Amino acid sequence: MRYIPIIQFGVGGVGRALIRQVLATAEQQARYGFQFVYTALADSDGAVVATRHEDEGLARALLEDLVEWKAAGKRLAEHPEGYWQGDLAALVDVAGWPGAIVVDVTAAEAETVAPAFQRARDLGYGIVLANKKPLTGDLRLWDLLHAGPLRYESTVGAGLPVISTLRTLLDTGDSVKQVQGALSGTLGFVMSALEAGQSFSAAVREAHRLGYTEPDPRDDLSGMDVARKALILARTLGLPLSMDTLTVEPLYPPDFAALSRDEFWARLDEVDAEMQARVASAAAEGNVLRYVADVSEAGVSVGVQAVPRESPLGALRGTDNLISFTTARYAARPLVVQGAGAGVDVTAAGVLGDMFQLAQVCR
Ligand SMILES: NC(=O)C1=CN([C@@H]2O[C@H](COP(=O)(O)OP(=O)(O)OC[C@H]3O[C@@H](n4cnc5c(N)ncnc54)[C@H](OP(=O)(O)O)[C@@H]3O)[C@@H](O)[C@H]2O)C=CC1
Numbered sequence: 527m528r529y530i531p532i533i534q535f536g537v538g539g540v541g542r543a544l545i546r547q548v549l550a551t552a553e554q555q556a557r558y559g560f561q562f563v564y565t566a567l568a569d570s571d572g573a574v575v576a577t578r579h580e581d582e583g584l585a586r587a588l589l590e591d592l593v594e595w596k597a598a599g600k601r602l603a604e605h606p607e608g609y610w611q612g613d614l615a616a617l618v619d620v621a622g623w624p625g626a627i628v629v630d631v632t633a634a635e636a637e638t639v640a641p642a643f644q645r646a647r648d649l650g651y652g653i654v655l656a657n658k659k660p661l662t663g664d665l666r667l668w669d670l671l672h673a674g675p676l677r678y679e680s681t682v683g684a685g686l687p688v689i690s691t692l693r694t695l696l697d698t699g700d701s702v703k704q705v706q707g708a709l710s711g712t713l714g715f716v717m718s719a720l721e722a723g724q725s726f727s728a729a730v731r732e733a734h735r736l737g738y739t740e741p742d743p744r745d746d747l748s749g750m751d752v753a754r755k756a757l758i759l760a761r762t763l764g765l766p767l768s769m770d771t772l773t774v775e776p777l778y779p780p781d782f783a784a785l786s787r788d789e790f791w792a793r794l795d796e797v798d799a800e801m802q803a804r805v806a807s808a809a810a811e812g813n814v815l816r817y818v819a820d821v822s823e824a825g826v827s828v829g830v831q832a833v834p835r836e837s838p839l840g841a842l843r844g845t846d847n848l849i850s851f852t853t854a855r856y857a858a859r860p861l862v863v864q865g866a867g868a869g870v871d872v873t874a875a876g877v878l879g880d881m882f883q884l885a886q887v888c889r
């Protein structure tokens with residue numbers, strides 16, 4: 527049996543779901559002749575690191591306890607096995623051995639995680655990302671990440687096979703003309719709720735409660751989360767674009783960006799009337815609102831579109847994403863991927879699928 531050390535940054539909704547799935551799939555892992563062992567877990571200011579490395583990593587009972595501890599809103603550093611830390615690169619140093627995989631399920635800024643990725647690259651470790659920020663900042667970090675084993679399926683469409691589909695199209699020599707679709711689970715959920723008569727602010731609160739939004743929901747409502755996904759698709763297509771080339775339409779007034787998170791939540795209902803009016807005006811024409819991303823060589827844009835209620839995008843419900851690839855081979859009828867595009871379980875499954883792939887690549 528090969529033991530593959532897992533160093534995981536982030537023990538939030540997705541991070542905890544991932545730990546549960548890793549523990550629940552020991553049999554599936556064994557079928558491939560390996561076992562994932564957690565050797566380090568980090569949250570924003572603490573960590574728990576395995577003291578015995580050889581094959582066991584953190585014990586199952588401890589991992590289960592840590593999942594409960596974090597679900598209760600506590601800090602890893604305050605756990606009896608935890609300590610305060612702010613150096614993710616040092617964690618990569620102490621917790622890995624050849625074949626290790628570093629998993630980023632935070633929403634931390636690129637600059638915060640970049641030194642740890644540099645260390646992982648130096649040591650030849652694999653990297654799996656659900657965090658979009660490292661892939662959408664400086665192109666030098668994009669290049670560094672791509673200089674070794676890397677998977678990032680869950681950054682676009684959560685657990686849906688979006689990046690792998692695009693990769694296969696490109697690897698098999700197809701020419702991808704356009705990638706278009708609804709890429710936000712949160713905004714899809716909110717738009718559906720508005721159609722059903724719920725207020726905008728109530729729908730956003732519900733999406734947050736259900737674990738669909740980013741840690742700061744303004745990342746979703748500003749369009750930035752969709753813009754990041756669109757940029758990841760564009761860069762995967764080979765277009766060396768940066769964020770400032772994208773057109774992005776926000777769903778809240780500009781002064782909301784400077785509010786504290788609490789102030790933002792307190793003032794969110796100020797947007798309700800305008801959103802209700804936009805939905806009603808679209809409905810009068812037989813349309814519904816969808817937040818749509820468009821990626822092609824001509825450029826990348828993300829924003830609200832009124833689309834016919836009966837169209838594929840208009841028929842989407844809840845957190846469902848729909849991504850269509852128009853290519854030389856799929857010209858008349860695009861290749862379409864559709865399904866839940868947010869939620870901690872589907873996202874964690876996308877990350878775990880990436881880990882299974884890297885386990886077969888990293889030695
Ligand atoms: N939820 C979803 O449906 C989807 C999420 N994703 C992506 O997955 C990632 C995680 O999302 P989610 O689990 O919902 O978010 P949460 O807010 O629930 O969890 C984020 C975790 O990251 C930790 N964290 C933040 N900064 C750092 C840091 N500098 N070092 C180490 N840990 C840090 C937080 O620590 P602390 O506990 O101390 O706050 C927390 O444990 C995001 O990037 C998101 O975009 C992608 C697809 C879908």
Ligand SMILES: N[C@@H](CC=O)C(=O)O
Nearest residue numbers: 710711712739740868
């Ligand atoms: N907040 C995101 C989560 C997945 O990336 C979304 O709602 O789509």
